[in-house]
Amino acid sequence: MNTPKADPIKPRVAVHKFSSCDGCQLAFLNLGEDLLTLAGRVELVHFAEAGPLDPDTDVDVAFVEGSVSTAEDLERIQHIRQHSGLLIAIGACATSGGIQGLRNGVFGENWVTQIYSHPEAIASLERSTPISSHVKVDFELWGCPVSGPQMLAVVNSLLLGVTPRDNADKVCTECKRRGYPCIMVTRGIACMGPVTRAGCGALCPSLGRDCYGCYGPAENANTGALAVQFRSQGLSPEAVVQRFQSINSQAPVFLAAADRIRIKSHD
Amino acid sequence: MFSSPEPAGFLPLDQLHALVARLMQLGYQCLGPAVENDAIVMRELDAPDGLPRGLQAEQAPGRYRLTTDPQHRYFAWANGPQAIKPQAFAPQESLWRVERDAAGMLQFEAVVPNAPAQAIIGVRACDLAALALQDAHFLREGRRDPHYAKRREQLFLVAVQCAEPGATCFCASTGDGPTPTAGYDLALAELPDGFVAVSGSAKGAAVLSALNLSAANAQQVDAVRQQGQAAAAAQTRSLPGRTLRDALMSRLEHPRWDEVASRCLACGNCTAVCPTCFCHAEIDGPALDGEASRHERIWDSCFGESHGHLHGFNVRPDIRSRYRQWLTHKLATWHDQFGRSGCVGCGRCIAWCPVGIDLTEEVAALTGSGVSHE
Structure with a gap:
């Protein structure tokens, strides 16, 4: 049996x-x-x-x-x-x-x-x-x-029984592995990829549009440097604030980035 | 011209398709320049006469814009967003897989890449120099990487002389261009009425002899030499030397590292476009039924957090330490590993940095040499 x-x-x-x-x-x-x-x-x-x-x-x-x-x-x-x-x-x-x-x-x-x-x-x-x-x-x-x-x-x-992999790298890493040329560089588009957490497979850049940060802040996100670049690409301080104040507006790193720009533009 | 013992042939402009046709006949998938997503990338040609003319791109720190070559040449573009790197060192690939058999035992199996024979038409001198460095890493005696090796041996490289360097190029300063001198199967130099062509390998020589070219005359060979000299002279950027090891290693606490860290996004784009960067991570992709798993290698970067992760702590927790790691490995400790600098002067890290950080400017600031550009 x-x-x-x-x-x-x-x-x-x-x-x-x-x-x-x-x-x-x-x-x-x-x-x-x-x-x-x-x-x-x-x-x-x-x-x-x-x-x-x-x-x-x-x-x-x-x-x-x-x-x-x-x-x-x-x-x-x-x-x-x-x-x-x-x-x-x-x-x-x-x-x-x-x-x-x-x-x-x-x-x-x-x-x-x-x-x-x-x-x-x-x-x-x-x-x-x-x-x-x-x-x-x-x-x-x-x-x-x-x-x-x-x-x-x-x-x-x-x-x-293993700890899930926590990939906090930037969207750029996925963009580059897939061979998409950087749209910030080719078209001067204000892309949130360099401060945004990977995981989407660089979906928006694959369609020629900017990342809007829906995966939240990546580790060591240098939002200050990206904001400076957005300004030099022609975005107004308000427009830069809006880039950080979207889907993940309350994520501390994005919130702080927006606050810094607001304070700076009121100086 | 190309430091080849072979005599140079001359391929008339209207016969370029014969070269491509021959390579296709030999079974090569032929890659040539194509515009995709606003950049010049290498894509498969669908016909022997499929090579485009007049492509050009203007490059600056953090900036790349397509333009048109008024002279309507085939290869007047400097270089695109990627070199040959993805063709040999795949951005993502399986190294092995494991499966549970009927008896419940784990069976491991190597994954052999399915690498097509590829001819890449339009390879630059900087990219050949970079490939030689990737070879030194991946094909090192006793540590030969079978995945890289399989792809690498399938490549047929048609190099071209750079006649129009980009504003971000500095290969003359690193000694790697703009005229190809080694590492190619065939090399071409474009003149108004055709190409001076030489072979650099037995398979290159066989292709060339099948084309029955007439010999290039002295005037043509001289024009190519002058074109190379002019392209070198046109470069506006440079490094202050070819051996910067001691200069950089003695400045590990220089305040410039903090300054550049304030501008650097740590996005890793410089490392992904760098034709010599070879860092990777290995991850596992278990199947959902729990019966199999694939072990994958993916491009990684010293600008990422996990790259600096050791048990219990991170050796490079901040952007300052990551930028310093990248620059000092590339330009300093690379000498200890490979006997030369890891920079071939292609300028991609400058053009493709989203915030336009310029490696030559950083080195000048760090070493106090003042040798930079403009």
Whole structure:
């Protein structure tokens, strides 16, 4: 009689959504066949976008998309942290506060009343903040949205019991490996690639357009030197500020870069 | 002219296609200049008469703009964003893979690159000098890199003399150009009515003899010599010497390192376009089913964080130490490793630096030589 081969215990995985557009969850879903292969190795217990719903259960790995932007988010992230072995923040919202972080510092009652016909239905916190502002985060995957291959690499590393590779190099490294001539040099375009974290595969430069920093700051990002170059390429101080105040406006390195330019231009 | 013992032949302008046709006939995928993404890059020619005329580019620190050669020449452009480097040292490639077999044992297998026979038409003297340095690194006795070797041996190099150096070029100062002297299979020098051609290898000689060229006359050979001298004289940048080892190593605490670090983005573009930089990282790409993995080599740079990572600390945590590492390796400690400087004067690190940091200017400031440009 054959003894049935014992199935190794599959890690339990949850994908949680906070204040976000769902684009990073879609990066998971868009994996298609790869997601099915992956589903065979893990137990997906909570992933609203894909079907399974069990937000309160204990898991080995929790992926968290979105920023903390409401009073409810504040409570929920604590709960999730307590019930998760590893917590991985995915995407610009979860790592820096996201595009909705643009309201930080300028949020006012009058905005809400001007924009919404039922302002009483809005219950947002004054600031949109990254997950790491509230709980311990074990690994961050930057990007707006994160890329499928990036997600797979992280899951794969965890399944193999190794620390995921944290590539904080600049987008330029990916641009050059793919053989794209630098558009700052050939066309004088203000590209954020030299201060932005790799991971996208230099998607925008591959199409002849500038990187807009959606993967957040790279390590040792010399934003001051890049701002000087943007100015010499003809950008106004306001335009340079806007380059840094976009998807990842609240990432400390980009926020500081924008503040320095503002202070300088008011001198 | 090209320091070749072979007599020079003359290939009339309207017969250039015969050379390309011959190389295609021999099974070479022929790469020639093409405009792509606003730059002159090497791409496969689809027909023997597919070489474009009149391409040119204006180069300056942090600046590259396509222009047109009023004389409508084939090779009046100085050099493009990449040399031969990606053809031999692939930006990303698998070195080996491992698979779990039916018995659960791991089986390792070398990955042999599928390198096509390639003829590159339009290689510059600086790039040949750089390739010789890459050879010294990757094909060193007892440490021959099989991936590089496989690609390298498939190359047929058609060099051309630079008649119009870019404003960022300084090969005359490093002694590596503008006229090719070694390392090519064929070398051409473009004159108004045709090309003076010499071979530099047995396979080059075979191609040349199949073309049945008439011998270049003394006047033509002399015109080529003068063209080379004029191109060298036209260069506005230079290094203060060919052996800067001691000058730089005695200035490791010079304040200029801090100054240049304030301008440097540490993006690593200079190292990626440098035809002699050979640093790489190795990463693993496990398959999703957990049954196989590929071990990959990717271009890396001393301007990145992980490159300086040792167990427990980083030897080059800031931009100052990274720029200093790059410059002192390239121009100083390279002498200890390879018996010469690692700079061939192609000027790519100057043109392709997004903020236009000029290596010759930095060296002049560091060594106090004042020898720079303009």
